[in-house]
Amino acid sequence: MSTSSTHLSAEADTPLQTILVVEDEVLIRLVVAEYLRECGYRVHEAVSAQEAILILQAPEVSVDIVFSDVEMPGEMDGFGLARWVRSNKPETQVILTSGAERSADIAGTLCEAGPLMKKPYHTQEVVDRIKQLRATAKRF
Numbered sequence: 001m002s003t004s005s006t007h008l009s010a011e012a013d014t015p016l017q018t019i020l021v022v023e024d025e026v027l028i029r030l031v032v033a034e035y036l037r038e039c040g041y042r043v044h045e046a047v048s049a050q051e052a053i054l055i056l057q058a059p060e061v062s063v064d065i066v067f068s069d070v071e072m073p074g075e076m077d078g079f080g081l082a083r084w085v086r087s088n089k090p091e092t093q094v095i096l097t098s099g100a101e102r103s104a105d106i107a108g109t110l111c112e113a114g115p116l117m118k119k120p121y122h123t124q125e126v127v128d129r130i131k132q133l134r135a136t137a138k139r140f
Contacts, residue, residue, distance in 0.1 A: 097119055
């Protein structure tokens, strides 16, 4: 269902954040998840929105940010997952990504860090967006 990593954070004075990577393309998911682990984040992985919700509902798991593709197989896409997170886990932030241009407008209303991250993206861009979310959250 998921894999987790508990590497030490590069910033020792800040708590380690947990990221849920939701991506059906296995190579993309593995690359992003591994890079995030190398950057010191705890990472869980899901291949669909349904699997992501199971992880988010697990009492032993606390997720800070959901990083999800928009287009996924199954009954729920990334937009549906973002709406579910907003309704059920409002303290959890969402970053959506897609290669489809039409997705940008909808994503802007569902993501705390602004519009959609367009594919292809560099893994460092994902980390930058996570840091942006963290900085924004600290201001409130």
